[in-house]
Structure formats: structure tokens, C-alpha cells
Amino acid sequence: MHQTEAGYQEIAHTADWALQVWAPDLAGLLVQSARGMIDLLDVQLAASPRLEQLLHLEAPDRESLLVAFLTEILYFNEHDRMSFDAFQVSLDGLQLEARLWGAPILAQRKEIKAVTYHQLHIQESDSALETTLVFDV
Amino acid sequence: MSLSLSAFTQHGDYLWELPAGTRPDQRVAVRFVASRPMLQAALADLAVEQALNAAALPGLAGPVMIMPDVHQGYGFPIGGVAAMRYPEGLISPGAIGYDINCGVRLLASSVNLAAAEPVLGKLAAALDNACPSGVGVKGGRRLTEAELAAVCRQGAAWAVKQGLGSSADLRRAEDGGTLEGADPTQLSERARERGREQLGTVGSGNHFVEVGVVTEILDEGAARVLGLFPDCLTLMIHCGSRGLGHQVCTDFVHDFQSAAGRGGYLPRDRELVSARLDSAAGQAYLGAMRAAANFAYCNRQILAQQARQAFEQILAGRVRHVELQPVYDVTHNMGKIETHFIADEKVRVCVHRKGATRAFGPGAPDLPEDYRQLGQPVLVPGSMGTESWVLVGQAESMALTYGSCCHGAGRVMSRSEAKRSVNGARLQQELAGRGIQLRAGSLSGLAEEAPAAYKDVGQVVETVIGAGLARPVARLRPVAVIKG
Numbered sequence: 001m002h003q004t005e006a007g008y009q010e011i012a013h014t015a016d017w018a019l020q021v022w023a024p025d026l027a028g029l030l031v032q033s034a035r036g037m038i039d040l041l042d043v044q045l046a047a048s049p050r051l052e053q054l055l056h057l058e059a060p061d062r063e064s065l066l067v068a069f070l071t072e073i074l075y076f077n078e079h080d081r082m083s084f085d086a087f088q089v090s091l092d093g094l095q096l097e098a099r100l101w102g103a104p105i106l107a108q109r110k111e112i113k114a115v116t117y118h119q120l121h122i123q124e125s126d127s128a129l130e131t132t133l134v135f136d137v
Numbered sequence: 138m139s140l141s142l143s144a145f146t147q148h149g150d151y152l153w154e155l156p157a158g159t160r161p162d163q164r165v166a167v168r169f170v171a172s173r174p175m176l177q178a179a180l181a182d183l184a185v186e187q188a189l190n191a192a193a194l195p196g197l198a199g200p201v202m203i204m205p206d207v208h209q210g211y212g213f214p215i216g217g218v219a220a221m222r223y224p225e226g227l228i229s230p231g232a233i234g235y236d237i238n239c240g241v242r243l244l245a246s247s248v249n250l251a252a253a254e255p256v257l258g259k260l261a262a263a264l265d266n267a268c269p270s271g272v273g274v275k276g277g278r279r280l281t282e283a284e285l286a287a288v289c290r291q292g293a294a295w296a297v298k299q300g301l302g303s304s305a306d307l308r309r310a311e312d313g314g315t316l317e318g319a320d321p322t323q324l325s326e327r328a329r330e331r332g333r334e335q336l337g338t339v340g341s342g343n344h345f346v347e348v349g350v351v352t353e354i355l356d357e358g359a360a361r362v363l364g365l366f367p368d369c370l371t372l373m374i375h376c377g378s379r380g381l382g383h384q385v386c387t388d389f390v391h392d393f394q395s396a397a398g399r400g401g402y403l404p405r406d407r408e409l410v411s412a413r414l415d416s417a418a419g420q421a422y423l424g425a426m427r428a429a430a431n432f433a434y435c436n437r438q439i440l441a442q443q444a445r446q447a448f449e450q451i452l453a454g455r456v457r458h459v460e461l462q463p464v465y466d467v468t469h470n471m472g473k474i475e476t477h478f479i480a481d482e483k484v485r486v487c488v489h490r491k492g493a494t495r496a497f498g499p500g501a502p503d504l505p506e507d508y509r510q511l512g513q514p515v516l517v518p519g520s521m522g523t524e525s526w527v528l529v530g531q532a533e534s535m536a537l538t539y540g541s542c543c544h545g546a547g548r549v550m551s552r553s554e555a556k557r558s559v560n561g562a563r564l565q566q567e568l569a570g571r572g573i574q575l576r577a578g579s580l581s582g583l584a585e586e587a588p589a590a591y592k593d594v595g596q597v598v599e600t601v602i603g604a605g606l607a608r609p610v611a612r613l614r615p616v617a618v619i620k621g
Contacts, residue, residue: 010553011553012551012553012554013209013551013552013553014182014184014208014209014548014549014550014551015208015209015210015215015548015552016210016211016552017552017553042581060394060395060398061394061398063407064391064394064395067391068391071387071391075327075331078273078331078380079330079331081273105273108272108273109272109578109579109581109582110272110341110579110581110582111272111273111340111341111342111621113235113236113342113383114235114383114386114387115387116211116212116231116235116390116408117212117231117390117394117406117407117408117410118211118212118231118406118407118408119406119408120407120408134211136211136234136235136236136383137342137552
């Protein structure tokens, strides 16, 4: 049992980084996963300007949607040097629309090469969704 | 599936087997090159389960082989080698890895450590400046679309044509620094965009530039041919295909999932999703992977040239000959079409090596003429505080491991545990006390890469020598390290 309704925690992985993530629903799981991944990247955002990014994604299954969502955030991180601290995710089946708010990156200590599918399986219990994410670093 | 040592069949001191059928879905055996304690240690994480997942893939021509620097990765374990029948077998981007052609290049000099020691700090600073490393770094050029395509087709040869190196650099590299069959048209726009400004950069994580000194020669004749002399400086570069390669793997793992979902083969671990090598999807990935591999070869070539300039800048006037001559350039994460004898049958296969080095034995036609009698150089970096090794591949590697060997020490401690148990600032001081100049992007990143997080490279090397995969030529000690 987790002490919070939604959240994430780093779990041991010999070479890479792994997160356990949980939330009451898929939208929440996507947001918690994004927060956890950005936490691992150890980014410091500029106070201004505030930036907004819209995302439209579709995937054949929930796990692929999660990987695609996080991969988009990584791309903005590397290519546009921006990251996010607020998220609004809405889902229509496996179609995602998201608004991400953030700012330019002032400093970043870590880098993630990719979000993997390794052991990726979104499990359901009566009241929550939970998964493990492994990132190649 | 939890296994103990008793599940393994032992063949000699350094070879252990999990026969086909150990797990019901397993199609071929999994063989570990390891000493008993190393195998015991490998049972502590998910490496064995990941190897069994790979052994369940269809199209394998022989056993899945695991090197002694094995540890848990994603999909296929680090240190894994699998041979897929060509062209009807599979190719798995996740079993090759995101950092396509992550590899190591070694250069050697005739600069004596004693002559360079007073300026080692300056040399480390100059290398740090010349070889951009760390998060979000860009190289000194933004490639046009045509230049990027040329880099991805020509590899290191592109850099040499720009005056950044010599033909000797190409001779002394796996594939001559250019992997044939690259198809840059298979790169997504995003992959091309990510690569455009990253040529000539090291990256972060476990990538590094390291100045070493030759502390021991174990085979004088071979060392002379390789250009390694006692007490002389070396330079080692560990990096890969940067964001371009990461994006290629991301794109194809994603695309292959969709195909698998539409009735294709869905492996137990989705990271091992694959396509038949003779399918359009398989050929597209092969072309893109080779393009990324060439980007990586070119990246290490340019970094080597930038490092040469740093050596020149600091050491010219102090020593007579500053030149850094190429020893060899090896790849770690690759899928290569090769011919091997498997169960007495000559078979064309796509050898997936993930965190493993090709280690062809003497006589292999792909080797440079002056190395052909020796066998392929195998470069085994330790960690930033420990020795590295130069070996040469032996005939047994062709018989046992599809011409493969270890690629490093291999991690033994998780990054989170290393962060908890190692103080980056203290580690930096400790290494300085041992005469190792260190430049690091972040202290927490340094802690994650601490020597304590890695296996004893000496034991890994002893194992591959004991198993007959390689023989030792020289031992190197780090004196200056630039970490991303």
C-alpha cells in the first residue's frame, strides 16, 4: 500500500534508473510518471518566461501511450531546453491531449537517453493503476 | 523466475550453461562466461531473467552468450550476445540498445608520463574544453541536411575527408570506421534534428575521455605492433551516437510495437520487440542503425582529433613527439551481419552485441593487415579510478562467443545506492590524492559512476583470459579523467 493516492519512487536498478509510479487513473499515472522522470533529470527551471506546450498523441495501448508521452517531454528537454512543472492531461480512450506548463532550463544535472518498454505493464487494482518504468541513462 | 547455481551446468572453470528448457519458453541455451563467484553475483539482479527472455526469441542460431561483465539492463542484459539467423531471423532494436555503436577508441603516444606530469591538470582542462561533455552540450558545428546524410553514410571517413584525422585512423577501427549499408533516409526528422549539433560531443552518464599511462606490458611483441610502450600516455574515448542513435532506437522500438500488436511476434518483455531481418521493417531498422553507427564512428573520430589538439596545445615544447596514434576503435552496442561456425555449420547471422565487444581471433579478414596475426584489439576500460586493459581476441572467441568479449568492468551497484553511499566531492579528493586529475559535470553524477559501483575489472579480464576469449597485451592506469 502506498501512503499517497498518487506518486512515484525511485527503485533500484543496477545500470539505469527505474521508477515505481501509481495513481488512481491513467491520466494521473501519466502525470506522476512525468513528474518522476523530471525529478530524476534534476532540472532547475528559470522563473520566467513561463512556457506552454500542447500535445496530441495516440497509441495502440496504454503502455505505448505512456512511453510516447514521456518521450515527447524528453525531446523538449533536449531539443528546446525546456521542462515542465504543471500538467493537464485528458484522455479519450487512447487519444491524449495534454497541456504542459514550464520554463526554460537553467540547470540540469542528469540525462536520460530513452524511456524503455522493459517490464512495462500497467497493473490495475480496485482503486489504482501502478507500473514500473525503466529509463536508459 | 528465481534460480540458484544448481540450475547451471558447469563446463570448465569459466563456462556455465542454462540448458534450453530451463524455462518453458526458452528456445536455446544461455551460456555464461564467468567464474563461480561472478556467476553467483550475477544472480542478484534481473540479468539472468533478461538473458532467458532473449533465449525465448525465435530465429536464434545458437546459444545466447553472456560475458562476465554482465548486469541487468533493459530487454537484453548488458554483456549479452545473440546470433540471429540471417536473413530469416529477427533483429531487435532493444537488444542492441539506445546508444547505437556506443564504443571505445584508444590512442597511444610516445609521451612519457614523467614529462607530462607537471602539466596534467592543464591537460585535463584542455581536454575538458576540447571535448564537450555533460548534459545538453553541443558540438562546434551545425550540420546541414546533406552533411548529416554524408556523416551517416561515411562514418569516420567523413571526418578524415574534412582534414580531421588520417587514413591510419580508419585502418585501425572496426569496419574501417564506416559501416556499409547505412540508409540515412530511414532516419526520422527528429533523429536528424537531434544529431545535427551533437557531433564532436561526449555526452553524459558513463561516457568519458581518459588519459592513461601504460603501467605494464604483458606481450611485448603485440604491444609494439599496437603502439603501446611502458610509461607512455594513452587516450581513451568512450561515447556513442548521441541523441541521433537514441532516437533511432526509440522510433523503431515504438514502430515495432504497433506491428507486433497487429499480429506479429510479441516477446515476453516488450523491449525485445523485433522484426524479421528480411522484412521491410527489419531492413529499415538495419539501414537506420548503420546510419547511427556511422554517426558514432564519426563522433569518436572528431573527438580524437579535438583531443589531439589539446595534447598539442599543452605538451608541444615539453616533449619532442606529441602525436596520438590510433590503436583501435571498438563498438559495444551493435547488430552485425557475420559468418560463424555454429554446431559445425557455417551460418550467416546477425550478431546482437549489447555491452559486448567484438573480439575476432587471429586471421580474421576484417582486421587491419598489421593486426591480422594478433587478433582484434579488445579495449576494456575499468572505472575512473581503476586500471584498464588492452587485450587481443583469440580463436576460442570465434568458437564460443561468436567472436565476442567483455566491454568493461560492468556495474555491480545501483545508481541510487551509489548516490547514497558515495560522496562525489570526497571521491574527487580521493582520486586527486592518487594522482588522478578529474573533471566532472556533476558531483552526484560522479558518485553514480564511482569505482565502487563497478566490478573488479581485473577479475573480469582474468575470466575472459581463462576462458580463452582473449589474451592480455597491456595494462593502463588513469591519470586524468573527463566525465560527462
